[in-house]
Amino acid sequence: MGKKKKKKKECVCSSLLNVFHLALSLQVTVFEQEHFQGKCLEFTSECCNIQECGLDNIRSIRVESGAWVGFEHHDFQGQQFILERGEYPHWDSYSGSLSYHVERLMSLRPIYCSHQSSRMIIFEKENFMGRSVELCDDYPSLQGMGWMMPEVGSMHVQCGAFVCYQFPGYRGQQYIMECERHSGDYQHWRNWGSHCQTPQIQSIRRIQH
Amino acid sequence: MGKKKKKKKECVCSSLLNVFHLALSLQVTVFEQEHFQGKCLEFTSECCNIQECGLDNIRSIRVESGAWVGFEHHDFQGQQFILERGEYPHWDSYSGSLSYHVERLMSLRPIYCSHQSSRMIIFEKENFMGRSVELCDDYPSLQGMGWMMPEVGSMHVQCGAFVCYQFPGYRGQQYIMECERHSGDYQHWRNWGSHCQTPQIQSIRRIQH
Secondary structure (H helix, E strand, O other): OHHHHHHHHHHHHHHHHHHHHHHOOOEEEEEEEHHHEEEEEEEOOOEOOHHHHOOOOEOEEEEEEOOEEEEEEOOOEEEEEEEOOEEEOOHHHHOOOOOOOOOOEOEEEEOOOOOOOOEEEEEEEOOOEEEEEEEOOOEOOOHHHOOOOOEOOEEEEEEOEEEEEEEOOOEEEEEEEEOOOHHHEEOOHHHOOOOOOOOEOOEEEEOOO | OHHHHHHHHHHHHHHHHHHHHHHOOOEEEEEEEHHHEEEEEEEOOOEOOHHHHOOOOEOEEEEEEOOEEEEEEOOOEEEEEEEOOEEEOOHHHHOOOOOOOOOOEOEEEEOOOOOOOOEEEEEEEOOOEEEEEEEOOOEOOOHHHOOOOOEOOEEEEEEOEEEEEEEOOOEEEEEEEEOOOHHHEEOOHHHOOOOOOOOEOOEEEEOOO
């Protein structure tokens, strides 16, 4: 029931966002084989299932413009991978987590970053409770900037978009947080992504075009 | 011969730098087993061979203060891993490269960041030739900020310290670049580290305490 509601919301967001994405001429080229070989496809907006587009899998990626997020499963489920402009010749160039071996991307979508600035609040406990700190920069170590624990309870993205990482130095599991999705509210670690299994977050950075 | 000269320079630097490190009360705790188990040691300055200190290996790390760099081999050789304040429970939490599986750290040293600001110049070709750009911020995608190729020919660190990464989004092989080492000059990709096998660099960020 909750999932159904969430899915409906995603669809409404997507159709609205695609207008902006086309205007921004976002573009990514995905390849069926590593090192930019084999069948390839270009996208300027989201793809919810790469197999329905005629590719078995995505094994290498060239991001021409914009910021994108790739997903382990179709319909934007499973592990998330931030994809910014540049070349990703094989799965370990876009994955940041070695503990959970994923060699495929099945769906991808652009990240909507209309704001010049990004701002979010992190909370000590779930449901936006406990100690809080406002973030508007990049933080390779949350503990280094004064957040004393290796976990975050909940988050609210006020504007822009961020990538949150399990470990310091932008490593480990990645979670894309956007003000345009879920109204920017991430009240529990289970909302950070369908692959999320821990509240551990130790580095956070802005997503910028 | 070249190696010998370099080693001598390292030693001179180290003795000078340790004074600053102690003043800054840098501290890291390393553990022989994953998840902060087994024999452990605290360091406030460099360790060139963990086995000479009584540990077989380093499998988990807790950085209490400062920024450190861990190395695959003793004497600061092999793959480099930036270690900032926070918890690293297993090798895949500090490694960023999945293509080259390293499950050990044999030496580590603090990174000297005396400057409030960090500034470096990247060059298109080796020996500081060709097109150049000055960097003084964090760049998750060099191509996104206008550097049109996925490689860098040479670099000069004017002040502070940086981490350079093989892939966008701070992924892949890591190279620590410091103004206090090699006079900040990295004239060829072979100088970026003993593990470096390619000039490919697609993201760069500052190291800050």
